[in-house]
Amino acid sequence: MKRFFLIIVVLTLLIPTAVYAQGNDPWSEVFQPDGNLNPDLIDLGVTTEHPDWMSIELPFGQSLDLDANYHRYQTPSGNIVVLPSASTLFFMAMNPQESGLTNSNGSLGNGYGSLISFLGLAAGDNLDWNRIQAEHPEYTSPDQFWGAVLNGNQDVWTYFSGWGFITNLLQMTWNDGALRSLYLLYLNGTQNCASIPGGCSGVVTPPPPPRECPDPSVSMQQPVLTIQKTAPNNPLVVGQDTETRRGADIQARVTVPPVIFTWYEPIYEERDVCRSANVGETPNCKTSSGLTINDGVSDTERVFKECRMHVEHLPDAVASLQATAALDAASQDWITGKLGQTHYEAYIHQANFTLIPGIGSWTGGCDGGGTCTATGQALRVPFADPGTFNLRLDVVTTGTRFRGIPITQPRRVGIDGTMKVYVTLPALVP
Amino acid sequence: MKEIPVSKRNLIVAVILAVVIAVGILVIENWPLHTEQGSTASTSEDSLVSAAAVNAIEKVFQVNYQEGKEVWLNRICELSTPAGCELFSAGADRMWEKYVDAKSVVTAAMQAVEKIADNGSEQVWRMTIMLSSPLPGSNKTQDTAYVVLAKTDSGWNFDRFLMEAEINAILDREKTPTTTVEEGKK
Numbered sequence: 001m002k003r004f005f006l007i008i009v010v011l012t013l014l015i016p017t018a019v020y021a022q023g024n025d026p027w028s029e030v031f032q033p034d035g036n037l038n039p040d041l042i043d044l045g046v047t048t049e050h051p052d053w054m055s056i057e058l059p060f061g062q063s064l065d066l067d068a069n070y071h072r073y074q075t076p077s078g079n080i081v082v083l084p085s086a087s088t089l090f091f092m093a094m095n096p097q098e099s100g101l102t103n104s105n106g107s108l109g110n111g112y113g114s115l116i117s118f119l120g121l122a123a124g125d126n127l128d129w130n131r132i133q134a135e136h137p138e139y140t141s142p143d144q145f146w147g148a149v150l151n152g153n154q155d156v157w158t159y160f161s162g163w164g165f166i167t168n169l170l171q172m173t174w175n176d177g178a179l180r181s182l183y184l185l186y187l188n189g190t191q192n193c194a195s196i197p198g199g200c201s202g203v204v205t206p207p208p209p210p211r212e213c214p215d216p217s218v219s220m221q222q223p224v225l226t227i228q229k230t231a232p233n234n235p236l237v238v239g240q241d242t243e244t245r246r247g248a249d250i251q252a253r254v255t256v257p258p259v260i261f262t263w264y265e266p267i268y269e270e271r272d273v274c275r276s277a278n279v280g281e282t283p284n285c286k287t288s289s290g291l292t293i294n295d296g297v298s299d300t301e302r303v304f305k306e307c308r309m310h311v312e313h314l315p316d317a318v319a320s321l322q323a324t325a326a327l328d329a330a331s332q333d334w335i336t337g338k339l340g341q342t343h344y345e346a347y348i349h350q351a352n353f354t355l356i357p358g359i360g361s362w363t364g365g366c367d368g369g370g371t372c373t374a375t376g377q378a379l380r381v382p383f384a385d386p387g388t389f390n391l392r393l394d395v396v397t398t399g400t401r402f403r404g405i406p407i408t409q410p411r412r413v414g415i416d417g418t419m420k421v422y423v424t425l426p427a428l429v430p
Numbered sequence: 431m432k433e434i435p436v437s438k439r440n441l442i443v444a445v446i447l448a449v450v451i452a453v454g455i456l457v458i459e460n461w462p463l464h465t466e467q468g469s470t471a472s473t474s475e476d477s478l479v480s481a482a483a484v485n486a487i488e489k490v491f492q493v494n495y496q497e498g499k500e501v502w503l504n505r506i507c508e509l510s511t512p513a514g515c516e517l518f519s520a521g522a523d524r525m526w527e528k529y530v531d532a533k534s535v536v537t538a539a540m541q542a543v544e545k546i547a548d549n550g551s552e553q554v555w556r557m558t559i560m561l562s563s564p565l566p567g568s569n570k571t572q573d574t575a576y577v578v579l580a581k582t583d584s585g586w587n588f589d590r591f592l593m594e595a596e597i598n599a600i601l602d603r604e605k606t607p608t609t610t611v612e613e614g615k616k
Contacts (some may be wrong), residue, residue: 050524056521056523056590056591056593057591057593057594058436058490058525058591059573059574059575059591060491060561060564060565060567060568060570060573061565061568061569062525062558062565062567063524063525064517064520064521064525064591065521065523065525066517066520066521066523094595135574155557155595155599157593157595157598157599158602158603160599161547161549162549162551163554163578163589163590163592163596164511164513164551164552164578164589164590166590167511167513167514167516167517167589167590170513170516170517170520171512171516171517181516197502217595218478219575230583245552249545252557255511260459282541301607328502328521329513329515329516330510332507333512336508336584337584347508347560348498348504348507348508350504351500351503351504351507351519352499352500352503353500354518376542
């Protein structure tokens with residue numbers, strides 16, 4: 001039930017208010033007056049990274065490195081809009097300085113109220129409010145307490161009386177990657193992309209334009225990714241299929257449309273002119289028609305004539321492709337629970353597979369039009385457990401360059417899929 | 431005025447009774463709560479939780495690079511909550527890569543030292559872990575862990591390790607004089 005409320009509030013928070021679209025507010029180039037995202041935004045896709053502030057330290061110097069996950073957009077003026085996943089946002093709120101949350105324009109202009117609502121729902125029930133009120137009577141409402149936490153004036157960890165909500169929040173985010181609650185705006189993010197959440201992945205950095213011509217422009221479409229089981233139609237767990245340990249075949253494919261880079265070349269022509277004579281030169285023309293004697297020297301000069309438009313289809317090749325399969329939690333519960341009740345000692349053989357590179361490999365390339373593709377296959381994957389496997393494909397591109405100048409940064413994109421593995425269970429029929 | 435005769439013997443008995451009652455009140459009022467917690471820790475429920483913690487954490491630090499990451503994670507996940515399993519699996523890639531690079535083969539023994547907090551459905555335990563040999567990135571063979579266990583339909587399961595900020599908060603609270611140990615859930 002709590003999860004349901006959280007999703008509802010998250011969706012509510014995503015509805016931008018009209019204030020964003022008014023005046024010189026930097027949000028005005030993010031949202032249209034009707035509240036929809038401005039179509040001029042460049043969708044930079046989803047970026048993941050492993051920041052220290054999302055690392056869980058274990059004994060003996062070991063650590064669990066969790067993914068911070070952002071969906072980002074670039075505005076025409078070079079600002080970056082960041083939508084963290086729910087778990088990433090929670091850890092950002094717990095580490096506002098280290099995560100760069102406090103550097104965002106959005107955290108002040110649009111976000112604190114929304115962020116406080118999010119924190120209240122995600123963690124509010126797990127705080128010892130009686131103790132907070134006893135030790136800090138100055139906080140007359142939970143919102144004041146959360147505001148102090150976000151400002152770095154209050155340590156929240158002292159007051160948690162529940163702990164499992166963090167793992168539940170992370171699991172909820174993984175199961176629903178679209179659960180993003182807040183828009184954070186980083187002004188001039190393209191100039192300072194190394195210091196914003198998600199770094200420079202995919203950020204468009206066009207070269208300075210010639211003064212006489214329009215600015216160059218970049219447009220790009222999102223890569224199309226697929227990951228799916230290709231055979232057999234209804235895979236059985238290995239050992240039960242007719243062909244010995246047939247398993248299943250998984251195919252992953254990505255198509256990256258070219259980055260369209262439009263730039264303008266200034267065209268000049270030479271024109272005869274009469275320029276002022278320098279010392280030592282013999283005048284041979286008049287610099288003004290009203291003159292009766294020569295005072296200048298014949299010469300040529302470059303004069304701007306026109307802007308010639310060039311459209312480049314830049315290939316953004318695939319640099320790496322990784323595919324994995326993981327038995328989902330419900331299936332694992334079913335095997336160890338319900339199946340275990342009827343089939344003694346039912347257990348999970350292998351819940352996670354590294355498909356590509358690993359069981360299979362991938363190849364890729366780009367055609368003359370700048371479209372790049374990559375395909376990977378993992379054949380005869382020995383799935384030994386029945387249930388639903390979550391498939392995951394992650395791709396990193398090389399980014400694009402034109403005449404040695406970086407035009408777009410490497411992009412990280414990913415997609416999820418599912419496949420089912422079946423088991424035949426014997427039944428006694430009276 | 432009527433005189434009530436009181437014998438010397440009765441007077442001594444009355445004084446002794448008064449002293450015993452006063453001492454009794456003082457003892458009850460100042461009885462340290464950690465003694466109460468000590469008895470709580472010995473309940474069968476806590477024994478179950480501490481045993482679950484020992485079993486689960488033993489699996490975490492029982493590393494054999496030749497077995498492969500999946501076998502290692504499956505052992506941990508069998509004793510974990512679904513969310514705890516997912517959390518550990520999602521963050522363990524780089525840790526396992528280090529184990530493979532270092533060809534780590536390590537066994538572990540551990541002891542549940544103390545229940546730190548309890549809200550009914552979750553408990554936090556302080557544990558001492560001893561390794562047969564150090565893991566990569568450390569030269570220690572003994573360390574302390576703070577572990578969250580959660581009550582599920584199948585009993586008590588490992589959920590996660592506390593984060594550094596949470597541990598620091600607990601240690602800070604232990605430094606301040608307080609008799610409250612049991613956490614109250616809102």
